[in-house]
Amino acid sequence: MxxxxxxxxxxxxxxxxxxxxxxxxxxxxxxxxxxxxxxxxxxxxxxxxxxxxxxxxxxxxxxxxxxxxxxxxxxxxAEKRIEQSLVRLTDFVEDMELAGLEPSSRVLAFQREAASPAVAAALGLREGEEVMRLDRLRLANGRPIAFDVTWLPMRFGVLLPEEELSRETIFHLLESRYGIPIEAGTFEITAANATSEQARLLEVSVGAALLLIRRLSCTGGNAPVYIQERYYRPDRVSYRLCLQRRGGGGSRPPTISELRPVFAETVSPPTEAEEDSRAGGSVERGEAQHLAEPAEG
Structure with a gap:
């Protein structure tokens, strides 16, 4: 001292x-x-x-x-928070590297399954049509930061080499090898409670609040390439929205100048007692509808 x-x-x-x-x-x-x-x-x-x-x-x-x-x-x-722009579409590796964090991934499942009604609707497929599902644990500086589940139409899913998915992103693989760029996307940001499996992977308590990013990414002609649900630990990431007012003459509508994820490096995962002590540490059931069911195998 x-x-x-x-x-x-x-x-x-x-x-x-x-x-x-x-x-x-x-x-x-x-x-x-x-x-x-x-x-x-x-x-x-x-x-x-x-x-x-x-x-x-x-x-x-x-x-x-x-x-x-x-x-x-x-x-x-408190850990230092690092900001980066999300005005343009970026992938996980770009997000982490721009934030000064070392990204890595662990593939938990890569398998074919029948599209649920929600997945089929998002991808423009028939219910029950075969899709490729990819589950990954995302790490920043070697520590769990997110868990995501991704579904792709088979015409895109079969292009992904499983052995490279722990170090390469879907963005990079499809664009660099097959000339299929991700040109547009939509984000939905909501909240969810950690399931027992998510809690184990993310090192949080069962029922702890998670930040859920539901993302649809499209290529040319607005063709869906994948739908994804990413569950972030909220103690390691938040989003900041910056707005601009109308022009001086009032002729232009307000615009979004930037949407930034703010990442925080953590030293140790919170204990169960710490989770319990957080005010508002969970969200009520029914606030978020999920596409994912537990992957088999």
């Missing part, structure tokens, strides 16, 4: 002085992302203040996103 600065009685509240001291130490790198701050008792003894003062200072830092409080474990410096 660094040599403490002295708190001075006066017009500036003691909790604010303590907050500024801790903020400065975080900004100077005395405490780095993922480091645990001194306990409340240690701060009380070091600075000669009450527990209420310490908690007020930590609350201020938490409200600003500089620290996270973990029930029963302490206060930790």
């Amino acid at each position: 660094p040599t403490p600065q002295q708190l001075m009685p006066g017009p500036t509240p003691l909790y604010h002085q303590l907050e500024q001291i801790l903020r400065g130490e975080i900004e100077r790198g005395v405490y780095r992302p993922g480091d645990r701050l001194p306990t409340e008792q240690e701060l009380m003894q070091t600075y000669g203040v009450s527990r209420i003062t310490v908690r007020q200072a930590l609350n201020e830092l938490e409200d600003e996103g500089l620290v996270v409080r973990r029930h029963g474990k302490g206060t930790y410096v």
